[in-house]
Amino acid sequence: MSKHKVWSEEDLFKELSTYMNNDHVNLVKRAYSYAAKCHKNQFRQSGEPYIVHPIQVASILADLRMDPETISAGLLHDVVEDTDATLSDIRKLFGKNIELIVDGVTKLGKIKYKSSREQLAENHRKLLLAMCSDIRVMIVKLADRLHNMRTLEHLRPEKQRRISNETLEIYAPLADRLGIGTIKWELEDISLRYLNPQQYYKIVHLMNSKRNERVAYVNEAVREVKQQVKDMNLSNVEIYGRPKHLYSIYRKMVIKHKKFGQIYDLLAVRCIVDSIKDCYAVLGAIHTKWSPMPGRFKDYIAMPKANMYQSLHTTVFGPGGKPLEVQIRTKKMHQVAEYGVAAHWAYKEGMNDEVQATSDNNRLNWFKRIIELQEDTDNASDFMDGVKGELFGDHVYAFTPNGDVLELPKGSTPLDMAYLVHTDVGNHTTGAKVNGTIEPLDYKIQTGNIVTILTSVNSTGPSKDWENMVTTSRAKHKIRQFFKHKDREKNIIAGKELLTKAIKDNGFSLGDVLTKENLNRVLKDTYYKQIDDMYAEIGFGNKQPNGIVNILTSQIRDDAEKQRQEQEQKDILENHQTIEKSNDSNLKKGKLNKASDGVVIKDVDNLLIRLSHCCAPIPGDPIVGYITKGRGVSVHRSNCPNVIENDERLVKVNWEIPEDSHTLFNAYLQIEGYNRNSLLNDVIKNVSGVCKQINSIEGKVAHDKTVTISLKVSVKNVDQLKMIMDHVKNVHDVYFVKRPFK
Known part of the structure; x- marks a missing residue:
């Protein structure tokens, strides 16, 4: 996976100064100063200062050329959730627009829910509804999620999978719906890495295995396309090869049951031209040069996607008769394809403080459907199920008799289409024609169907069995609403x-x-x-x-929880006293070491201290102590999954290693790679170059030829371990190296 540059605040301001005026850059600087003050002394799971995260979120927004308010909100997006700052503080210091964006991104924290799923669904609903008021809420959230995904390696495996699954279900589809391809593709690729690492690295290996051959082929195709275009005397034409994203390959290999060699658009050329007229002219030239592959031409210019994407796609038998995909679009279409709705909110020099979306945003009529889904149910989980089903699932495109195109979830019926047009049309429906033929109301609409809804003013309204005939939440809601009022x-x-x-x-x-x-x-x-x-x-x-x-019952339950916590405090105090008595006894027997394994507890003596086996901390790791029952204090890495944040049993501990100490500590590594000949020997060789003591090593090979190597070494400190990890990462066909949790 490619590494991304970590921006400093200076990098951010330098980038912003390339497209913002001084007043707007100063607004962002004020937001940075406030965020840095609020997040002072806070750290992420990786151990880096927390302010690094808001800076990276702002840098992603800067890449999208977002306006000053959005960049500022990116810097401030966590201050209300994670510090003592309030929304009223944000409004007072930075204005109502930035307050609205920060509020939209902030999770719900004060309401108690019965389950984490209910809490998650409520957070998603709040975010989506806030997005309907200001689309910049979602753009900031996508930038936030993207940086969190880029740093996911620092979390425990089960949390990596949960967040990756949520990203694939919610955030990548939202990025797609908003047309922000650059974010969508990266979210999908990173999610795949954590949800199915074997498939991810298998595709990486397959992509790398014949990379030079593919690059040479695409370069040849680009040369020939340029020659064709040159003969047409078109100006300002940009032609280049386009890499395929890993997740789209995975979908075709696994979901569509295709072999790697059957995926034609691994080899792709993109043409950027000045006008729509030039798009079709280049298409004609390419079809003159190479024969088009039947059924592989798509005209998204005449029929744009719901997320405003426009382009011509064709697959031809290119040089040597090999399949080659070509995409042709204008510069404006390319901006929309890469940045989607963000392109319409992009900063314009001299703009008003009130940022206005362009009229193209009216085409995002699925916002209205989010509001309608909200009106359909007060249950957040049902609401999110409806959003995922109707907005993020597969769709069909049908025509009205007037030639308008309507987008419907796959499986929709004429009744769904009737209620999409208008509630009165749905309630007074008596039948439907599809392509001129009478069809039943539960007929499944196919893409390209011309659907005519038959109505009557004398209709008495829907029947109760209609609810079983419709697919969309809107139609179900309108039918229920009819009987609810009745x-x-x-x-x-x-x-x-x-x-x-x-x-x-x-x-x-x-x-x-x-x-x-x-x-x-x-x-x-x-x-x-x-x-x-x-x-x-x-x-x-x-x-x-x-x-x-x-x-x-929220207040009643809060009171009961308060009583429970008070009782727990009593129990903890008793545990402290019991441990101290136990350790005093050990001290008398000569069993106690005040600085066991180089770890001490500040201002506290006579406590038995031991390093935990679950995370194997070593000098240099951020650590925390956990008071156990009758076994002293166990020391964990701060990001150990067995350590619960804000637990009353946690105590501060520090490393105290003499400079002349020769003590070695056990550390564990997990290495994944492609199981080629001599891989294990190369790994051992690189480890031995830094560390002379390898305690154990074992490997496990999966059916797709990926291998997992588990290694136990003895090291002096975390710096030596990082040096070992860096050496192993440089071994050919090693995909990643990490410290596992047991």
């Missing part, structure tokens, strides 16, 4: 009964829960205008009563 009074009575039963089933008293204060909290924390709306939703089955019980 049976409102009955639903209110049923809702009261269901909520009362849920309160009792959860072990709470009705008198303690159904207070005026608690009911007002429900109205504040939800989108209901009055309590009867809530009862009607529960009675209709649109809202689970346990979700309301969760809000109603």
